[in-house]
Structures are given as C-alpha cells and as structure tokens.
Amino acid sequence: xxxxxxxxxxxxxxxxxxxxxxxxxxxxxxxxxxxxxxxxxxxxxxxxxxxxxxxxxxxxxxxxxxxxxxxxxxxxxxxxxxxxxxxxxxxxxxxxxxxxxxxxxxxxxxxxxxxxxxxxxxxxxxxxxxxxxxxxxxxxxxxxxxxxxxxxxxxxxxxxxxxxxxxxxxxxxxxxxxxxxxxxxxxxxxxxxxxxxxxxxxxxxxxxxxxxxxxxxxxxxxxxxxxxxxxxxxxxxxxxxxxxxxxxxxxxxxxxxxxxxxxxxxxxxxxxxxxxxxxxxxxxxxxxxxxxxxxxxxxxxxxxxxxxxxxxxxxxxxxxxxxxxxxxxxxxxxxxxxxxxx
Numbered sequence: 001x002x003x004x005x006x007x008x009x010x011x012x013x014x015x016x017x018x019x020x021x022x023x024x025x026x027x028x029x030x031x032x033x034x035x036x037x038x039x040x041x042x043x044x045x046x047x048x049x050x051x052x053x054x055x056x057x058x059x060x061x062x063x064x065x066x067x068x069x070x071x072x073x074x075x076x077x078x079x080x081x082x083x084x085x086x087x088x089x090x091x092x093x094x095x096x097x098x099x100x101x102x103x104x105x106x107x108x109x110x111x112x113x114x115x116x117x118x119x120x121x122x123x124x125x126x127x128x129x130x131x132x133x134x135x136x137x138x139x140x141x142x143x144x145x146x147x148x149x150x151x152x153x154x155x156x157x158x159x160x161x162x163x164x165x166x167x168x169x170x171x172x173x174x175x176x177x178x179x180x181x182x183x184x185x186x187x188x189x190x191x192x193x194x195x196x197x198x199x200x201x202x203x204x205x206x207x208x209x210x211x212x213x214x215x216x217x218x219x220x221x222x223x224x225x226x227x228x229x230x231x232x233x234x235x236x237x238x239x240x241x242x243x244x245x246x247x248x249x250x251x252x253x254x255x256x257x258x259x260x261x262x263x264x265x266x267x268x269x270x271x272x273x274x275x276x277x278x279x280x281x282x283x284x285x286x287x288x289x290x291x292x293x294x295x296x297x298x299x300x301x302x303x304x305x306x307x308x309x310x311x312x313x314x315x316x317x318x319x320x321x322x323x324x325x326x327x328x329x330x331x332x333x334x335x336x337x338x339x340x341x342x
Contacts, residue, residue, distance in 0.1 A: 004022075006028070006029045007078040008032065008079050008081055009079065009094060012037065013137045014131055016046060016048075020048045020143065023046070030064040030066060032068070045141060046063060048143050051276075075098070076161055077165060078104045080113070084291050087106075087108065087117055094124060100123040106127065107130075108131075110294030127153055128185045128186075130192050133147045144273075144276070147271070151177070153177075159178075187238070188241040190241070193299075200290075200296065202278040203283070203323075204330045206329025216256075216262070219262065223251075223252035225312055226251060228313055230249055296314070312340070
C-alpha cells in the first residue's frame with residue numbers, strides 16, 4: 001500500500017502529537033487548526049517529546065498546514081481531534097468535503113463524539129477512539145506526552161487502513177489496539193472518563209499532574225467525583241473497563257489513602273513526568289472553552305437517564321465555568337469545601 005494521507009482535524013495538543021508521529025513515520029499529514037497553533041508550527045516546526053526521552057523535530061517544510069479544510073483533499077484517514085463541543089461543526093465540514101464512506105476516527109475525550117459525528121455526517125465511516133495519555137503544549141510548536149498507554153480505535157486488524165496506521169504509530173513508539181466490539185469500546189470510554197474526572201481537579205489546582213495527585217485533598221475531590229459516577233454506572237448496568245491495576249470501583253478507595261501509602265501502592269499511576277498537566281489546565285490558562293461538558297456533563301446526562309442526580313459533578317462543572325470570574329487556583333481543602341458545601 002502506498003503511504004497514507006492523513007487529515008488531522010483539530011491541530012491542538014493531541015492532534016499535533018498524533019499527527020506529528022505519523023508524519024515522522026513518513027505519512028503525508030495535513031493539519032487543520034487555529035491560527036495560534038499553525039503560526040507557531042510555521043515558525044518553529046513541530047517538536048514532540050515524551051516521558052521515555054524520545055524527541056522529534058519536524059521542520060515546517062515537511063508540514064501541511066491549513067486554517068480551513070482544503071476542498072480538494074481526499075485523505076485515507078481523518079483523525080478528529082477537536083474539542084468535544086466542536087464535534088458537530090467539524091463533522092458537518094467533513095461531511096461536505098469528504099467522499100462517502102471516508103474513515104474518520106474520533107480521537108477525543110468523552111463518550112458520544114463518534115455518534116454526534118455520525119448524526120452530522122451519516123455518509124462517513126465513523127469510529128470511536130481513545131487517547132489514554134496526556135499531551136501538554138510546553139511552548140510554541142512543542143508538544144510533550146507525559147503519561148503512558150496504548151491508543152485504541154474501534155476496528156479490526158484485517159482492515160488495511162487501520163493496520164497501516166497501527167504500523168506507522170508503532171514505528172514511533174505508540175501502540176494502537178483495535179477493538180471490534182462497540183460495547184467493549186463503550187466500556188473503555190467510560191473507564192477513561194472516570195480517570196479524566198481528574199482533569200477539572202488538576203485545572204483548578206494550578207499544579208502539574210503528579211504534584212496534584214500527591215496531595216490527599218485533591219485526590220479526595222477526585223475520589224468523590226469518581227464514586228458518584230460509579231454509582232450511576234452501576235444503576236445503568238454499565239461496567240467500565242479497567243485501565244489501572246485496580247478495578248474502577250476500588251480506585252476511589254486508593255485515592256483516599258494517606259499520601260505515603262498512596263505513593264507506595266499507586267507507583268504505576270504516578271508514572272507521570274513533572275511537565276505533565278491536563279489539557280483543561282491549558283484551556284483555562286488561555287481562556288478557551290473547556291471539555292467539562294464531555295466529562296462531568298456526561299455524568300449528569302447519565303444521571304438524568306437513570307432518574308438520579310449527580311450534585312458533585314454538577315458543582316465541578318459550575319466551578320470550571322465560573323473560572324473566568326475567579327482565575328485563582330484552589331488549595332486542596334478549599335477545593336473540597338467548594339465542591340461539597342455549595
């Protein structure tokens with residue numbers, strides 16, 4: 001098979017990191033994104049790094065950068081990496097530009113982005129995906145993966161396009177797992193969402209991920225958000241996938257332990273370098289719309305579906321939305337009070 005042409009729709013931190021790895025593997029990768037990011041790429045090229053010490057620099061001469069979706073582009077695969085709130089708009093643009101049955105992989109946070117894309121552009125081949133690791137923008141054109149894990153996409157190894165994608169990422173140290181069963185994919189997405197409930201905690205803490213997780217007060221907030229979501233998942237009959245050494249139902253108990261014991265028992269969870277932070281922290285710092293609706297908002301939608309409430313996730317959603325009026329990080333005890341005693 002000839003080298004694939006890949007479109008990254010949404011050249012943010014995750015889009016640039018994933019697309020940069022494919023470009024380094026020799027694929028032709030087209031990035032569609034906002035002027036702020038594209039201008040940095042034009043000036044600096046694309047630099048990526050990870051916690052294992054791998055570093056890569058792609059000069060601007062090898063990058064295909066677009067502020068709008070080129071009408072003539074016919075990619076073999078599209079990676080949808082926009083924020084969840086922009087899914088419907090991006091999907092409509094893709095539906096108007098791409099041939100029917102074009103393969104689109106939703107590499108986004110949340111549960112329902114592939115379905116939202118399918119509703120907006122039903123003629124395209126939509127697949128759910130999951131990015132398990134954190135990518136931080138360290139500076140103009142600089143993207144750093146600070147945690148570990150294998151990418152996941154709904155599909156089968158006999159599909160040539162997915163096999164080629166898997167091999168390209170593997171050449172750059174990124175594993176891609178393929179899941180054939182949509183129910184397995186949904187369980188995986190809920191497992192990831194439970195972990196992503198730390199994103200707003202981290203964003204409001206103003207600290208790097210590892211430093212935040214080593215403070216029991218912040219972990220207490222995360223445990224409460226997770227436990228509320230786990231209770232709702234049980235009522236709904238949804239069993240989230242295990243993405244840590246512990247089953248999801250035991251993770252809140254681990255998070256509540258005293259820090260010395262947590263540090264000992266959660267060594268694998270703490271394999272995070274000092275530069276890693278949540279993308280939501282970057283969004284708050286830059287005054288951008290966050291993905292809180294795709295995280296805590298998804299828990300609220302589940303609660304409504306089963307006739308229950310989710311007051312803690314509702315409060316966290318409100319705290320994130322109120323950030324422009326505050327813009328001052330919360331200490332651990334202060335965040336607990338703000339979360340539980342509104």
